[in-house]
Structures are given as C-alpha cells and as structure tokens.
Amino acid sequence: MSASALAFGQCNRVPRATILNSTQSQPHRQLFSLSFQRQSVTLSFTQFLGFGSSIERHCKDQNGSGSFRTDAVRELTGSVISAKGHRFAIVVARFNDLITKKLLEGALDTFKNYSVREEDIDVVWVPGCFEIGVVAQHLGKSQKYHAILCIGAVIRGDTSHYDAVVNAATSGVLSAGLNSGTPCIFGVLTCDTLEQAFNRAGGKSGNKGAETALTAIEMASLFEHHLKP
Ligand SMILES: Nc1c(NC[C@H](O)[C@H](O)[C@H](O)CO)[nH]c(=O)[nH]c1=O
Numbered sequence: 001m002s003a004s005a006l007a008f009g010q011c012n013r014v015p016r017a018t019i020l021n022s023t024q025s026q027p028h029r030q031l032f033s034l035s036f037q038r039q040s041v042t043l044s045f046t047q048f049l050g051f052g053s054s055i056e057r058h059c060k061d062q063n064g065s066g067s068f069r070t071d072a073v074r075e076l077t078g079s080v081i082s083a084k085g086h087r088f089a090i091v092v093a094r095f096n097d098l099i100t101k102k103l104l105e106g107a108l109d110t111f112k113n114y115s116v117r118e119e120d121i122d123v124v125w126v127p128g129c130f131e132i133g134v135v136a137q138h139l140g141k142s143q144k145y146h147a148i149l150c151i152g153a154v155i156r157g158d159t160s161h162y163d164a165v166v167n168a169a170t171s172g173v174l175s176a177g178l179n180s181g182t183p184c185i186f187g188v189l190t191c192d193t194l195e196q197a198f199n200r201a202g203g204k205s206g207n208k209g210a211e212t213a214l215t216a217i218e219m220a221s222l223f224e225h226h227l228k229p
C-alpha cells in the first residue's frame with residue numbers, strides 16, 4: 001500500500017483516474033484526469049516507475065459509509081512510450097512477399113517511431129510461414145532479443161493447404177514463445193483473398209505489421225521491467 005493510496009483512503013471525496021483519450025492502436029496516448037466523487041467506489045491511479053513501466057493500484061470502498069476499505073491490487077503493464085535500448089528480431093516469410101514486405105516496412109516504421117535503434121533490429125527471412133516457428137524459437141532462446149516479431153501472409157487457395165500453413169504458423173509462433181521464454185508476436189495475415197491482405201498491409205485496414213510491432217514493444221517492456229526472474 002503506497003503512501004499516496006493511504007492518503008486518498010482517508011478522504012471522503014475519492015479522486016478517480018479516468019482515461020480521457022485512448023485508442024487501441026495508440027495506447028501510449030492515454031491521458032489521465034482526477035475527478036472527485038462524493039460516493040466513489042473506486043480509486044485508480046497510475047504510478048510511473050522510471051523508464052517504461054507503470055503500476056496501477058485500485059482501492060475500493062465497498063460500504064460507501066466513509067470508512068475506507070483498501071484492497072490494493074497491483075497491475076503490471078508494459079510501456080509503449082519508448083523502446084530505446086530494447087532489441088528485436090523480425091522473422092519474415094518470403095512467400096507472398098508483395099504483402100510481407102509492406103508488413104515489414106510498417107513494423108520498421110513503428111520501431112523507428114518508438115526510438116528503437118536500427119542496430120538493435122535483426123531481420124531474418126524464411127521461405128514461408130511454415131518455417132517461422134523454428135527460427136523464432138532459435139532466436140528467442142539465444143537471449144539476444146527482448147521480443148521476436150513474426151511476419152507472414154497466408155492466402156487461401158483451392159485446397160486445404162491454407163489450413164495446414166495457418167495452423168503451423170500459429171502453433172509455431174506460440175510454441176516459440178512458450179519454449180524460449182521470449183515474447184514471440186503473431187504478425188501473420190490469414191486471408192481469403194489477396195485484396196484482404198493488401199488492405200491489411202498498408203491499405204484501408206491499416207498495417208498489421210505496424211500494429212504488431214507495437215505489441216512487441218509492449219511485451220518487451222513488460223518482460224524487461226516486471227517479469228524478470
Ligand atoms: N501457401 C503459403 C505458404 N506456403 C509455403 C509454406 O509456408 C512452406 O514454406 C512450404 O510448405 C515448405 O515448408 N507460405 C506462406 O507464407 N503463405 C502461403 O500462403
């Protein structure tokens with residue numbers, strides 16, 4: 001229980017932190033405000049702990065009678081404010097490279113925007129999505145990277161081959177993360193048509209490479225700042 005939570009606990013009017021502005025694609029843009037509620041049930045505030053980490057504590061008044069009950073719950077989240085100093089590998093499938101090159105560009109743009117240095121990024125090309133898992137696991141186990149971003153595009157054809165490749169890519173990336181202990185992020189498009197893929201590779205549905213790079217940044221921070229042994 002922090003000193004500030006104790007102090008708030010003695011107030012009749014309990015300040016409440018409210019997220020004013022947050023989007024899923026830009027969660028770092030969260031703004032917080034403190035408002036006062038006469039019969040508040042929740043106190044929530046965010047305490048930043050140096051670079052890249054935050055802890056939220058929630059205190060609940062359950063009877064609303066003025067005697068303040070403090071159940072402190074610690075919430076750990078990775079930061080997406082800056083990823084400077086974190087190292088990333090990107091495993092990218094060459095199959096459908098008209099798409100995967102655009103996803104890679106989006107990922108590199110995001111890393112640049114979040115201050116990741118070029119020398120802290122390694123890009124590893126593999127033939128197709130089927131091959132991503134084994135390489136991601138190898139890189140993860142090397143302990144050289146804070147997170148591994150896996151990029152590919154599987155586009156449905158006439159046979160059940162699509163399902164085989166999608167299943168292999170999905171379980172491969174998942175296993176790589178679980179077996180290596182390094183976050184392995186799933187940036188693989190699974191589309192019925194090429195048009196769907198283009199829409200998600202910098203077209204009207206955004207760039208999934210850029211979005212998943214942000215996930216890599218958050219997971220790198222979470223592990224580095226909160227989940228180290
Ligand atoms: N059809 C797609 C593939 N197929 C290739 C496999 O990933 C693999 O390289 C091959 O079976 C040899 O092991 N790969 C994709 O990334 N996307 C596809 O749509």
Ligand SMILES: CC(=O)[C@@H](O)COP(=O)(O)O
Pocket residue numbers: 154155156157158159160161162163165
């Ligand atoms: C992943 C696919 O489905 C595709 O590349 C393979 O096409 P097809 O099923 O027509 O052989």
